[in-house]
Amino acid sequence: MKQAYGRIIPRENDMLTHVGPGTPMGEVLRRYWQPIATSDELQELPRRVRILGEDLVAFRDRRGRPGVLDLHCAHRGTSLEWGRVEPDGLRCCYHGWLYDAEGRVIDMPCEPPGYAERRKVEQPAYPVTEFGGLVFVYMGPPDTKPLFPMYDVYDIRHRRDVVLKGMRLWDDCSIGYVRDCNWLQHYENVVDPWHLLALHTMISGPQFVGALGTFERPTIEFEETPIGVRYQLVRDLPNGHRLFRAAECVVPNIFLVPNIHEKGDRPVERDKASEVSWAVPVDDTHVMGLSIVAWPLVDGEPDPAWRPGTDTVTYDERGQKIRPGDQRNRPYDDRQRRPDDMEAQEGQRAIAIHDLENLASSDRGIVLLRRMLERQIEAVRQGRDPLNILRDPGQNYAIETHAFDTVRPKETADLASVW
Numbered sequence: 276m277k278q279a280y281g282r283i284i285p286r287e288n289d290m291l292t293h294v295g296p297g298t299p300m301g302e303v304l305r306r307y308w309q310p311i312a313t314s315d316e317l318q319e320l321p322r323r324v325r326i327l328g329e330d331l332v333a334f335r336d337r338r339g340r341p342g343v344l345d346l347h348c349a350h351r352g353t354s355l356e357w358g359r360v361e362p363d364g365l366r367c368c369y370h371g372w373l374y375d376a377e378g379r380v381i382d383m384p385c386e387p388p389g390y391a392e393r394r395k396v397e398q399p400a401y402p403v404t405e406f407g408g409l410v411f412v413y414m415g416p417p418d419t420k421p422l423f424p425m426y427d428v429y430d431i432r433h434r435r436d437v438v439l440k441g442m443r444l445w446d447d448c449s450i451g452y453v454r455d456c457n458w459l460q461h462y463e464n465v466v467d468p469w470h471l472l473a474l475h476t477m478i479s480g481p482q483f484v485g486a487l488g489t490f491e492r493p494t495i496e497f498e499e500t501p502i503g504v505r506y507q508l509v510r511d512l513p514n515g516h517r518l519f520r521a522a523e524c525v526v527p528n529i530f531l532v533p534n535i536h537e538k539g540d541r542p543v544e545r546d547k548a549s550e551v552s553w554a555v556p557v558d559d560t561h562v563m564g565l566s567i568v569a570w571p572l573v574d575g576e577p578d579p580a581w582r583p584g585t586d587t588v589t590y591d592e593r594g595q596k597i598r599p600g601d602q603r604n605r606p607y608d609d610r611q612r613r614p615d616d617m618e619a620q621e622g623q624r625a626i627a628i629h630d631l632e633n634l635a636s637s638d639r640g641i642v643l644l645r646r647m648l649e650r651q652i653e654a655v656r657q658g659r660d661p662l663n664i665l666r667d668p669g670q671n672y673a674i675e676t677h678a679f680d681t682v683r684p685k686e687t688a689d690l691a692s693v694w
Contacts, residue, residue, distance in 0.1 A: 285630035291648055292457045292626050294556040295328035299652045303527055303661055305415035308423050310553050310565040312410045313441040317341055321365055323356040327414060328558040331401070334376075337362035342376030343412045345399040349380065374398050407567035408441025421664045427673040428531065428551050429567045437569040438577055442550075444585070449554055449564030450532070451587055451616025452602040457626040458528065458556035464620060465522055465530040466640030468495050468506045475598075479613040482598035483589055486510065486518045486539030486682070493518075497640040500677045502526065502663055504644045507694060511685060512539045519681040519693045524644055526651060526662045528554045531678035534584035539682050548678040549584050560625040587616075 287293075294301040304327060311324045317335035323346065324331050330346040332355040342365065346354055353369040360366075364375040366382075372391075373382035378400030383391040402413045402420060407429050413420050429439055448454040453461045464470065471487060474480075481488040493510035505523035512518055518539050523531045531548040552566040566585075571578045589598035599605060602617050610618055634642065651661035665671045681693050 285628055287626040288629040290652065291645060292459050293559050294458065295559070300648070301327055302655050303651045304556065306419055306655065306661055306664060307421070307527060308404065308411040308413050309555055310409045311343065311412050313443060313565070314405055314408050314410055317410060319360060321356055321358055321360060325557050327556055332356055333410060334360050334365045336360060336364050336376055340376040341403045341405060341410055343401045343403050344374060344378050348372060349396055349398045407439040409565055409567055421666060422668065422671050424663060424665055424674060425671050426551055426676050428548060428569055428676055430673040431569065437571055440568045440570045442566045442568055442583070444552060444564030444566055445587065447563055449562055450585055453562060453617050453620045455561060455625065456621045456623065457560060458554050458562040460620050460623050460627045461562050462524065462528055462530065462554040463641050463644060464616065465524050465532060466497065466504050466506050466644055468508050469637040470619065474614065474619055479615060480597070482615070483535055484538065484591065486512055486537050487535055489513065497643055499643055499647065502674070502676070504640060504647060505677050506640050514540060515685060516682050517685045521678050523676060523678040525676065526647055530554060531676050532585045533678050533680045536584065537680045537682070541682065542684065543680060543682040546680045548676065552585065
């Protein structure tokens with residue numbers, strides 16, 4: 276028996292897990308555009324947001340311009356979440372200072388006329404952009420601000436069959452209702468396909484229907500891609516078909532998961548992931564998920580019968596939930612009997628301790644991802660751009676991603692032609 280008494284618990288890997296200002300991983304994440312809200316969340320009221328350990332306020336003035344400012348008023352520190360949105364900006368509730376979308380104080384109603392113009396007070400602010408129904412903020416050095424990356428899933432400049440929709444992933448959480456843990460242990464889950472066989476089938480399930488709902492052991496490999504890390508899964512299905520599946524982590528915190536509802540009952544060629552998602556660190560011990568979804572159109576309108584491929588609410592043929600969608604409210608004993616991603620990932624501690632892990636051959640995707648993130652930290656330390664930073668508009672076009680489902684009859688399933 277290995278004695279527990281007297282053991283010393285190591286610290287977490289703060290280089291990869293901590294995200295505050297000045298931390299190694301925090302500085303990497305700040306080199307990219309990060310989503311903070313859906314566009315329709317910025318309406319008549321300001322929205323308090325916390326991202327990368329910083330408390331901010333997001334708003335849209337009455338002229339439609341979005342802004343993201345430090346949360347506390349530059350005058351006396353009152354939270355601007357209680358402010359009033361006006362045509363020209365956000366007005367603090369306490370003494371009425373009015374901030375425009377870039378943080379300039381343009382009115383001080385308690386001061387003499389012209390005083391605001393003479394003082395030229397500015398609230399700390401971050402650059403903002405909107406795309407695909409999401410609001411993004413750039414929190415890094417001004418001189419390293421990149422272009423917003425146009426990945427093929429949502430670069431629809433020459434498509435008329437889909438519309439882009441910005442979405443929060445399931446009640447302010449990320450996939451599987453994960454919320455109260457470090458961002459990395461949730462992000463790593465994307466390149467951990469073996470948990471599909473264990474957690475979602477052997478222990479609690481099957482929690483999926485179709486091709487992912489069988490206990491047949493797949494063949495799984497891992498590889499680096501030009502933009503990140505992915506797994507490649509091959510599984511023979513009982514109906515004589517063969518499933519080829521790949522999910523991808525795009526450095527530093529984007530992920531693409533193909534349709535988890537694929538039934539495998541007909542040939543499918545390279546059905547690419549329909550959404551691009553971000554595992555956004557709120558702080559060191561909380562994560563949220565936001566997505567841009569390419570939603571199919573029917574007669575020019577969003578298809579009401581379609582649902583996102585990563586929708587974790589799964590139903591059996593009778594319409595009964597086999598993977599509950601209200602997991603945070605489930606009774607404790609039910610969660611013990613049927614744990615899901617939330618229980619497994621949050622159960623790794625608020626921040627997983629890497630030095631206590633005993634990684635095995637099935638964890639190769641985790642190892643590849645951590646090493647790739649470490650290389651981005653080193654690049655930033657040396658003053659270089661990390662991976663997936665674009666500055667040439669000519670190269671920012673339908674950047675290829677590598678997550679998809681393919682289904683073929685076994686006798687025609689040529690591995691080389693799939694990958």
